[in-house]
Amino acid sequence: MPNEIILELKNIKKFFGNVAALSGVNLKIKKGQVHTLLGGNGAGKSTLMKIVSGVHQPDEGEIILNGENIRLQNPKDAQERGISIIYQELSLCPNLSVAENIFADREPMNGIFINKRKLKDITMKLLQEIEMNLSPTTLVKDLSISQQQMVEIAKAISFQSEVIIMDEPTSALSSRETEVLFNIIDKLKAKGVAIIYISHRMDELLRISDEITVMRDGAYVATVKKNEANMNNLIKMMIGRELNDIYPKRDYNLGTETLLEVSDYTKKGWFEQINLQLKQGEILGIFGLMGAGRSELAQGIFGITNPETGTMKIKGKEVKIKNPQDAIKNKIAFITENRKEQGLVTSDTVKRNITMLSIDKLLSKFGLIDDIQENEVAKKAVLNLNVKTSSIHQTVNNLSGGNQQKIVLAKWLETNPDILILDEPTRGIDISSKNEIYRLMRQLARKGVGIIMISSELSEVLFMSDRMLIMRDKKLVTEVAHSKTTQDEVMLYATGGK
Known part of the structure; x- marks a missing residue:
């Protein structure tokens, strides 16, 4: 009935x-x-x-x-x-x-x-x-x-x-x-x-x-x-309040320096003939349907998988990224789509998750972790990213999805990256937390960080990107400016209808 x-x-x-x-x-x-x-x-x-x-x-x-x-x-x-x-x-x-x-x-x-x-x-x-x-x-x-x-x-x-x-x-x-x-x-x-x-x-x-x-x-x-x-x-x-301008607009000029250049990057079955550039302070959006090769491309840039052909330049200098350690040394950060399994140690504390990639900077002359300095770093990150937690000693597993995502961001920001790859940065978080992450992205870009943003949420890519690359069948099929395209046009490119 x-x-x-x-x-x-x-x-x-x-x-x-x-x-x-x-x-x-x-x-x-x-x-x-x-x-x-x-x-x-x-x-x-x-x-x-x-x-x-x-x-x-x-x-x-x-x-x-x-x-x-x-x-x-x-x-x-x-x-x-x-x-x-x-x-x-x-x-x-x-x-x-x-x-x-x-x-x-x-x-x-x-x-x-x-x-x-x-x-x-x-x-x-x-x-x-x-x-x-x-x-x-x-x-x-x-x-x-x-x-x-x-x-x-x-x-x-x-x-x-x-x-x-x-x-x-x-x-x-x-x-x-x-x-x-x-x-x-x-x-x-x-x-x-x-x-x-x-x-x-x-x-x-x-x-x-x-x-x-x-x-x-x-x-x-x-x-x-x-x-x-x-x-x-x-x-x-x-x-409990109005939320105006969910997607904050760019109020700064893009830099002229090319931070990242990838030429003819190919790994059969993963990504093929990829050519892209990322400017200083730019948010470069990548959109495509499932299986298009977006996450695989991000993994290729970060060294999780290695291309069979192609070259990469960072600030004009050719580099070989064979593994994530090489990527980190070249000031590349990568926030994966699966924060629980690949971005966090959920059984550990907020503090340890934030400092795990930058622990070398916190060692005393005797090779031990300076606990006071580590606490200060964690507290500053929690404050700057507005992480809602009872303490830096709270277990990450007890936090909401939005706050967990902020901790992943905080961890990578402690490495002071020049290039930040975000794969589904707002997956499973509420609209208020999304707005905070969008504003953080704009702040980082204003400081000159180049951001590659991968998202399945088309409106997110459209409104946050300075340029959009659309992928289909492991290849980049076109580049569009968000101000000169529509959601319908993007979907046509992504599905092969145009």
């Missing part, structure tokens, strides 16, 4: 120590609708969804599912009751296959043995449903981040749940994959499935939501229907 309430949360409270993560949240989720949760990093959205999915138990409040007051003991209990979740941070086992990840602990059996043929068949059917051309036997570690995200989506759908929670499901997806996901959501809605959707992408939620609930600082702010919502009012509710 349409609009029938399937899940209701009443006065949900959750404390971690003396800190109130949730302070009396109320929510009503209806069958066959997309209910979006909107709020900044630290607003309590993910904590609330962990309660709904059985990871945490509320300290106070009620969970009512299909009219029954329940208490979810653990995630398996939630799944058995028809609630599944797609986490923002991937939770797959890299050394298992796609099929093994999707149906872990639920494999079809033939006696005491797994029926591998049936497992492969049902996985293939599921992958076809989400338009994913992939072998069920492929190991997850061999997949790209976006492919792994699609496997997470397939896993959630496989439970045949009544309520599916999607926490930033498109943060690693291309525009085409996002469209596939939206089609899947439409089909699920038609079956009466309720979707709880968390996203920081305003254009997405205004498109697919039926209702939008705004949270701030662990508290419920308001619920509005999509046709009553507009971006400015949602942002004001979310952060």
Whole structure:
């Protein structure tokens, strides 16, 4: 029955120590609708969804599912009751296959043995449903981040749940994959499935939501229907103030010096015949669909992989970047798209993460780390980047995504780079944190740092770039000026339509 309430949360409270993560949240989720949760990093959205999915138990409040007051003991209990979740941070086992990840602990059996043929068949059917051309036997570690995200989506759908929670499901997806996901959501809605959707992408939620609930600082702010919502009012509710000029404009002149020049860079299957230049103080955007070769090119410039042919010049001098250590010595910094696995030691402190690349500068004459100096460096970085943390000694894993991303930036800025490569710099962070990172990019460029920005968010590349390079099939296909192009034109180049 349409609009029938399937899940209701009443006065949900959750404390971690003396800190109130949730302070009396109320929510009503209806069958066959997309209910979006909107709020900044630290607003309590993910904590609330962990309660709904059985990871945490509320300290106070009620969970009512299909009219029954329940208490979810653990995630398996939630799944058995028809609630599944797609986490923002991937939770797959890299050394298992796609099929093994999707149906872990639920494999079809033939006696005491797994029926591998049936497992492969049902996985293939599921992958076809989400338009994913992939072998069920492929190991997850061999997949790209976006492919792994699609496997997470397939896993959630496989439970045949009544309520599916999607926490930033498109943060690693291309525009085409996002469209596939939206089609899947439409089909699920038609079956009466309720979707709880968390996203920081305003254009997405205004498109697919039926209702939008705004949270701030662990508290419920308001619920509005999509046709009553507009971006400015949602942002004001979310952060408690107006947020003008999300994309700060350039108010400085570009330098004349060429910091980086890459000529005929080629590694078959990775990137081919790449020619690009990066000027002092320039933000050079690179856009392309999944598989276009954007991240692979960044890895080639930074020395994670080596080209088979081609040359690189830094400030006019030819250099050989054989590994990341060579890149760092040549004052190149690289923030990868996967901050959890490649950018942070999440079990370590804010301080140690910030100083890990510049620890040599903090050694005393006896070869020991000068703890006082290290503390000063970390405190200064936290202050300059407005990192919200209780202490420089706090564990990074306990921080929001936006603050984690700032710590990755802080770590690399301590190396004083001339060239900064940003691969998906605002993936999975709220609009306020995005604005802070955009402003930091402008500040760095004003000081003469050359920035290469790779992003799947087309509006981000358009408004932040001084020039845009568009990639398709591992090659650069054209260069455009953001002031002389449109999103439609960029997509035509990226898809091969122009």
